[in-house]
Amino acid sequence: MAYKDFRDFLHTLEKEGQLLTISDEVKPEPDIAAANRALHNLGDKTPALFFNNIYGYTDARIAMNVMGSWPNHALMMGMPKNTPLKEQFFEFARRYEQFPMPVKREETAPFHEVEITEDINLFDILPLFRLNQGDGGFYLDKAILVSRDLDDPDTYGKQNVGLYRMQVKGKNRLGIQPVPQHDIAIHIRQAEERGENLKVAIALGCEPVITTAASTPLLYDQSEYEMAGAIQGEPYCVVKAKDADLDLPWGAEVILEGEVLAGEREYEGPFGEFTGHYSGGRAMPVIQINRVYHRKQPIFEHLYIGMPWTETDYMIGVNTSVPLFQQLKDAFPNEIVAVNAMYTHGLVAIISTKTRYGGFAKAVGMRALTTPHGLGYCKLVIVVDEDVDPFNLPQVMWALSTKLHPKHDAVIVPGLSILPLDPGSDPAGMTHKMILDATTPIAPDIRGHYSQPLDSPLGVAEWEEKLSHMLR
């Protein structure tokens, strides 16, 4: 089930009681970020926030936390808002297998209503604001950025749609942080090796399905637009950019077109990141914006990010877990049961698997380290048996506390890659990684006293069914 555009999704949230409008006047700082931080402290079923009365602005409208809870994530997939997380994971995995779904092309889009090509001033056009106190400035942190592979522009899947933090550093200038494990770093490198600027387009205020696909660790040659179609179950709607051969999401509120300036680096940051730490300041590439178009009275979408959990964790929890799940299943189709890589973007991954023989679970853990996402994340991999639900942390802790023998089951692999934002990496981008095998030893790995696992009284399943009906 597809949402027509961003506003269509906000309307659904409102209908479902998952959108809270704040009509009292708020200050851009610190009120908007503070309200969102507070919201995240209130649990995992919170609504989106809509601010329409912001001090100093006349008609600014800001939507936040649009996908910042499990009910909102379920609604993104068109499922009932109270769908349990594990069910959302398996439904996402089922739709993931319908990839690719070819896109639907349109000639015009609602965002063509207003167009600006002269004297662009992003500080005038967008209601920008600071999130965390140590941030170096105002950021776009829920915008998707589109770019194309220069060596192979005709392979559709190599057009990249990704989410990157972008600091607004001038009236028509943005700073971008290209993490080397992400696709944008490849495109910037290709352009700079040629001494050319890289054409890019940025879309703000998108339907949640493209934001989800853009933040899924797809393979390099898999199209995010074709994945968005698979997830929503019908073709995703795109329209061409004006200054470059790039596809734009039809339902966006605001589009910025521009180019990454070849060979230029400028001070950027720090920014309060998903790791719960500031990133530090470094010299990063710069994007010059040449063209802006937007809907009348556009809604500016933004997200609060900081100490986990925040919106970003709901946004990329399930869709980070699923590619790891699929890639592990490619290697071990009969064993892998489920993967939970929801913690800090998958710096921790929990894998539930059957085991074929002694030592098998450790091999599963090592395979996780060599998946594309594992190369930049998966610092700690916990492997549990098939009957442990990796989304149920008390069960995972039970497995760790009873199945793991530190002498045999803790494996440390030295000197691997990690995204440089990991504050523990030293130097930035390098780390040891650990596999904790919390599965039951099986032959020929014969150790411990595991022949008498606890069973349940007879008839538990029937009582579960009966009681859950009585409790509705």
Add this chain to the structure above:
Amino acid sequence: MHICPRCESNRSEVVTRSPVKGAWEVLLCPVCMFTWRTSEPDSITDPAKYKSAFKVNPEDIPNAAHVPPIPERVQDRS
């Protein structure tokens, strides 16, 4: 000209004014790229109260690590 609360250069300039007259201005420092709104708390706007851990020395800026490094031009790619 305004003093940047972060690097204390005096080169900051107004990049926008509030649509409602007189509410605030947004300033940008071209040295350390710090951006702030005049209506923010003084722990952000006042150089004396800006958190010391986040202060930036203008002399360090040219030495900031390049992320990613600028690659060599490759001849047959142009």
